[in-house]
Amino acid sequence: MRIVLFGQKWLAAEVLKAITALPGVDVAAVCPDTEMPDALRRTAFELGIPSYADMDALPRCDMAVAAHCQRYVPIAVRSRCGLGVLAYHPSLLPRHRGRDAVKWTMAMRDPIAGGTVYWMDDGADTGPIEAQEWCHVLPGETASEVWRRSLAPIGVRLLTETVARLAQEDGPKPDRRTNM
Structure with a gap:
């Protein structure tokens, strides 16, 4: 499976390392969110x-993965x-x-946080869900602490596991994808 990776910072770099080690996965290119040197680049x-x-310069691929991607990925891409x-x-x-999202989790005093792997569409985080995992928010924890302790590692794990499964299955099974 030929993949392009969008994203930035530690999360995208860790996902890149993990998915390049998967059998049947070829990462053809990355598209960092910033032109500044960062962990992904x-x-x-x-x-x-x-x-x-430039997203428009990316090669065709079987699938793209967005890890800490804060740019809109247009339908043409x-x-x-x-x-x-x-x-x-x-x-x-x-x-x-x-x-x-993490700041709102803390502002709303949610006792549980978590991460979602989903298929991008034209909305803001509205596409069909592929996988989710939750974690507790610890008393007195800040947004950056819950991100580092749980949410970022959940992202690496969920994206890697999902890519591995899809590479073995040759793609998603439509009946498993749920619209939000």
């Missing part, structure tokens, strides 16, 4: 994977990714959509 360079600043774009969001969707 450095990891891609170390692995010999091309990095593109998503349509070049055979199965679509599989993304991670640090909340139990449909709760707390958008960029500040």
Whole structure:
């Protein structure tokens, strides 16, 4: 399965390392959110994977993965990714959509947080859900602490497990995907 990875920072770099180790997975390119050097760009360079600043320049692929991607991926780009774009969001969707999901989890004093792997569509974190996992928010924990302790590792694990499963199955099974 030929994959393109969108994203930034530690989460995207860790997902890149994990999925390049999967059998049957070939990461063709990465598209970092920023033109500044970051963990994703450095990891891609170390692995010999091309990095593109412009989404429109990306090669066709079987699927794209979005790990800590905070850019809108337009339909023209998503349509070049055979199965679509599989993304991670640090909340139990449909709760707390958008960029500040972890901050809203804390502001609402939610005792449980979690992460969702879903298929991107034209909405903000509204596509069909592929996988979810929850965790407790510890008393006195900050948004950055729950992100580092649980939500970021959940994202790496869920994206890697989902990509591994889809690579073995040759894609998603429509009856398993649930619209929100």
